[in-house]
Amino acid sequence: MINGNTGIIAHIGYPTRTFKSPMIYNPYFESIGVDAVVVPMGCKPEQFPALLKAVFTLTNIRGAIITMPYKIAAMALLDEAGPAASIAGACNAIRLEADGRLRGDLFDGEGFVRAARHKGCRIDGVRALVVGCGGVGSAIAASLAGAGAGSLSLFDQRAGAASELARRIAARYPAVRLSTDSGDPAGHDLVVNATPLGMNPDDPMPMDVSRIPREALVGEVVLEREVTKFLQAARARGCRSFVGTDMLFEQIPAYLEFFGFPPATVETLRGLARF
Amino acid sequence: MINGNTGIIAHIGYPTRTFKSPMIYNPYFESIGVDAVVVPMGCKPEQFPALLKAVFTLTNIRGAIITMPYKIAAMALLDEAGPAASIAGACNAIRLEADGRLRGDLFDGEGFVRAARHKGCRIDGVRALVVGCGGVGSAIAASLAGAGAGSLSLFDQRAGAASELARRIAARYPAVRLSTDSGDPAGHDLVVNATPLGMNPDDPMPMDVSRIPREALVGEVVLEREVTKFLQAARARGCRSFVGTDMLFEQIPAYLEFFGFPPATVETLRGLARF
Numbered sequence: 001m002i003n004g005n006t007g008i009i010a011h012i013g014y015p016t017r018t019f020k021s022p023m024i025y026n027p028y029f030e031s032i033g034v035d036a037v038v039v040p041m042g043c044k045p046e047q048f049p050a051l052l053k054a055v056f057t058l059t060n061i062r063g064a065i066i067t068m069p070y071k072i073a074a075m076a077l078l079d080e081a082g083p084a085a086s087i088a089g090a091c092n093a094i095r096l097e098a099d100g101r102l103r104g105d106l107f108d109g110e111g112f113v114r115a116a117r118h119k120g121c122r123i124d125g126v127r128a129l130v131v132g133c134g135g136v137g138s139a140i141a142a143s144l145a146g147a148g149a150g151s152l153s154l155f156d157q158r159a160g161a162a163s164e165l166a167r168r169i170a171a172r173y174p175a176v177r178l179s180t181d182s183g184d185p186a187g188h189d190l191v192v193n194a195t196p197l198g199m200n201p202d203d204p205m206p207m208d209v210s211r212i213p214r215e216a217l218v219g220e221v222v223l224e225r226e227v228t229k230f231l232q233a234a235r236a237r238g239c240r241s242f243v244g245t246d247m248l249f250e251q252i253p254a255y256l257e258f259f260g261f262p263p264a265t266v267e268t269l270r271g272l273a274r275f
Numbered sequence: 276m277i278n279g280n281t282g283i284i285a286h287i288g289y290p291t292r293t294f295k296s297p298m299i300y301n302p303y304f305e306s307i308g309v310d311a312v313v314v315p316m317g318c319k320p321e322q323f324p325a326l327l328k329a330v331f332t333l334t335n336i337r338g339a340i341i342t343m344p345y346k347i348a349a350m351a352l353l354d355e356a357g358p359a360a361s362i363a364g365a366c367n368a369i370r371l372e373a374d375g376r377l378r379g380d381l382f383d384g385e386g387f388v389r390a391a392r393h394k395g396c397r398i399d400g401v402r403a404l405v406v407g408c409g410g411v412g413s414a415i416a417a418s419l420a421g422a423g424a425g426s427l428s429l430f431d432q433r434a435g436a437a438s439e440l441a442r443r444i445a446a447r448y449p450a451v452r453l454s455t456d457s458g459d460p461a462g463h464d465l466v467v468n469a470t471p472l473g474m475n476p477d478d479p480m481p482m483d484v485s486r487i488p489r490e491a492l493v494g495e496v497v498l499e500r501e502v503t504k505f506l507q508a509a510r511a512r513g514c515r516s517f518v519g520t521d522m523l524f525e526q527i528p529a530y531l532e533f534f535g536f537p538p539a540t541v542e543t544l545r546g547l548a549r550f
Contacts, residue, residue, distance in 0.1 A: 001549055002301055004294030004315050016335055019279030026277055039314050040279050042334030054329035059317030060291055274276055 007036035009259065010055045013067035016042040018224050020245070020275060021065050024252060027272040028264055036062050036261070045069070052077055056096050063095040063259040071106070071135035078104040084146070087168055088138035093258050105258060108136050109143025111251025112192070112219060115242050118250065118266075121190055121217045125150040128190040131183050131206050133161040136221050137194030141165060144190075145173040152176055155183035155207075185212040191234075192219045198228030209233040220244050249273075282311035284534065285330045288342035291317040293499050295520070295550060296340050299527055302547040303539055311337050311536070320344065327352055331371050338370040338534040346381070346410035353379040359421070362443055363413035368533050380533060383411050384418025386526025387467070387494060389541075390517050393525065396465055396492045400425040403465040406458050406481050408436040411496050412469030416440060419465075420448040427451055430458035430482075460487040466509075467494045473503030484508040495519050524548075 011021045025038040043051050048070050055061055066074045071090035075081060078091065082105030085091040091104030113123055126149050130141045133156035141152055152169065154162040162180035170178055185191045185207050197203040199222050209230065212218060218234040223244040231241050249266050256264060286296050300313040318326050323345050330336055341349045346365035350356060353366065357380030360366040366379030388398055401424050405416045408431035416427055427444065429437040437455035445453055460466045460482050472478040474497050484505065487493060493509040498519040506516050524541050531539060 002297040002312065002314065003550070004291040004297070006297070006315055008314060008316070014334060016279040022277040022279070022281070037277065037314070039277065039283060039312070040281055040335060041283070044332065044334065047329070047332035050325065051329045051332060054322070054326045057319065057322040057326060059289060059319065060315060275278070 002037055003035070005035055005060070007060050007062035008055075008058060009036060009038045009063050009065060010041050010061065011038050011065040011067065012041045012043050012048070012051065012055070013070060014042050014044060016040045019067070020223060020248060023275040024249070024269055024273045027274055028269055029261075031272055032262055034261060038065065043070070045073070048073055049077055052094070056094075056102060061096065063093065065255070066092045066094060066104075068135070074104060078102050081105065084109055084139060084142050087142035087145075087172055088135065088165075089168070090135035090138060092135075092139075093255055095259060106139050106142075107251040107254045107258070108221075108247065109139035109141070110254050111247045111249075112140045112221075113143045113147045114250035115246040116190060116217060116219060118246070119217055119240055119242050124148040126189050127151045127153075127187065128192065129153040129155070129183070129185050129188040129207075130192045130194055131155045132193065132195035133158075133165045134194070137192070138165050140192055140194055140221075141169060145169045145176045149176055152178050153182065153188065154178065154180045183207050185209075185216070188213065189216055190219070191216050192221070193228075193230055194221050196222065198222040198230050199224045201225075201229065203229070205230055205233065209237065212237060212239055214238045217241065219247065221247060223248060277312055278310070280310055280335070282335050282337035283330075283333060284311060284313045284338050284340060285316050285336065286313050286340040286342065287316045287318050287323070287326065287330070288345060289317050289319060291315045294342070295498060295523060298550040299524070299544055299548045302549055303544055304536075306547055307537055309536055313340065318345070320348070323348055324352055327369070331369075331377060336371065338368065340530070341367045341369060341379075343410070349379060353377050356380065359384055359414060359417050362417035362420075362447055363410065363440075364443070365410035365413060367410075367414075368530055370534060381414050381417075382526040382529045382533070383496075383522065384414035384416070385529050386522040386524075387415045387496075388418045388422045389525035390521040391465060391492060391494060393521070394492055394515055394517050399423040401464050402426045402428075402462065403467065404428040404430070404458070404460050404463040404482075405467045405469055406430045407468065407470035408433075408440045409469070412467070413440050415467055415469055415496075416444060420444050420451045424451055427453050428457065428463065429453065429455045458482050460484075460491070463488065463491055465494065466491050466514075467496070468503075468505055469496050471497065473497040473505050474499045476500075476504065478504070480505055480508065484512065487512060487514055489513045492516065494522065496522060498523060
């Protein structure tokens with residue numbers, strides 16, 4: 001029950017209709033008696049810097065969750081960034097430190113790695129393809145590299161996006177084999193669609209599904225549709241897969257820790273979520 | 276259940292611990308299936324203008340409730356003010372008009388008048404004493420004048436506060452008899468404590484209770500304590516009285532209308548409120 005003492009976590013993005021965080025965190029907070037609430041805040045691009053600054057002047061702010069399209073823009077507003085955020089150049093969680101500095105970090109990739117492990121994928125030495133090198137694709141690639149991936153194939157339609165990401169990963173993780181010249185899924189153990197393709201039913205496929213090895217694990221970041229046309233096609237080939245909401249739930253414990261709330265298991269969070 | 280489509284009413288003030296609005300509006304919204312939520316936002320004075328501007332850039336903002344200490348400061352940030360706000364020089368509700376202008380109005384006084392009527396007080400021709408001519412005292416005086424009060428005695432410890440308010444009321448309601456030289460409750464039908472005195476148990480009395488006529492109706496604006504020492508003393512004299520929360524509840528239907536939500540009766544709101 002929201003009252004005058006309730007702490008706020010501002011969930012900032014645009015549009016807001018696909019936001020899932022309020023329906024995950026709020027039932028959890030209620031279940032354990034934590035007086036805090038995730039509040040959706042829809043924000044247009046030109047207003048984002050002023051809004052972020054303003055919410056962190058609130059006396060009852062507990063943190064901010066940053067989603068599309070502000071994960072990259074938020075980086076310029078931080079005083080310091082955690083390792084995953086620094087590599088990916090994006091952040092999705094911000095807190096105010098005791099000394100007044102804004103610290104941001106990125107948990108998409110951590111959630112993806114945890115979800116893949118949950119599906120039995122061994123990350124150490126894995127050969128992974130990441131299609132889409134925007135905020136979430138960069139996060140996943142950075143976390144895969146940090147978790148010991150053997151090779152990373154990075155691909156993006158936008159010229160330079162994949163090579164720029166590869167350069168940053170190579171600087172930190174020189175042992176990872178990197179390539180950026182192809183979105184061909186052949187020869188990979190782990191295949192990721194990190195593009196927005198799949199949000200709409202008539203989107204084209206993000207890659208040639210007929211080239212995905214049948215033994216590969218296929219992951220998806222789209223939250224709007226639980227099973228996209230792309231995942232349906234991968235499953236029809238016999239591939240194991242996991243959906244965007246798996247990645248979403250797997251990252252929540254990391255956020256809770258970042259914001260200073262009591263820890264929760266993914267199973268508890270799934271059981272309480274209301275969507 | 277808060278979700279990505281939920282509209283926000285920002286309740287802005289400082290400190291936030293005495294906020295009651297979330298526990299009144301939110302159960303009501305839930306009961307009628309309106310997807311909106313009142314969110315407490317604690318704000319320090321130097322941040323108020325930037326915060327107010329920022330919240331009205333949110334794509335899901337439905338309005339703002341303004342409480343202490345910003346009711347007067349908010350006036351400078353409006354594009355237009357309703358009649359009660361203009362007279363009192365304070366506002367406690369702000370909405371964004373379709374053309375982008377910020378419109379503010381003031382409902383404290385309207386709530387007070389409704390609460391007094393509910394207690395059987397005839398406002399037309401009433402002789403009223405208002406002690407405390409800050410935001411809420413000004414609001415009550417303005418609404419009493421607008422509702423047909425016969426005379427208004429205005430008193431404030433701060434030099435000039437009462438006479439300044441009297442000047443503004445006289446300009447709009449020339450028929451009301453006004454005096455500003457005394458806080459003596461003798462000779463009044465309706466007596467109001469509109470000072471913060473009573474929030475703390477060791478506060479001095481806002482007026483000489485032994486001079487309140489036994490047949491007078493005594494009203495209080497303090498929300499922190501349901502029955503203040505002042506009201507206890509007035510009741511001990513045999514006076515009828517009403518408390519700050521009466522005024523609070525009576526004004527909610529006016530707010531709901533202002534923000535464009537379905538109407539509610541005070542009885543419904545009281546039955547649903549959770550505090």
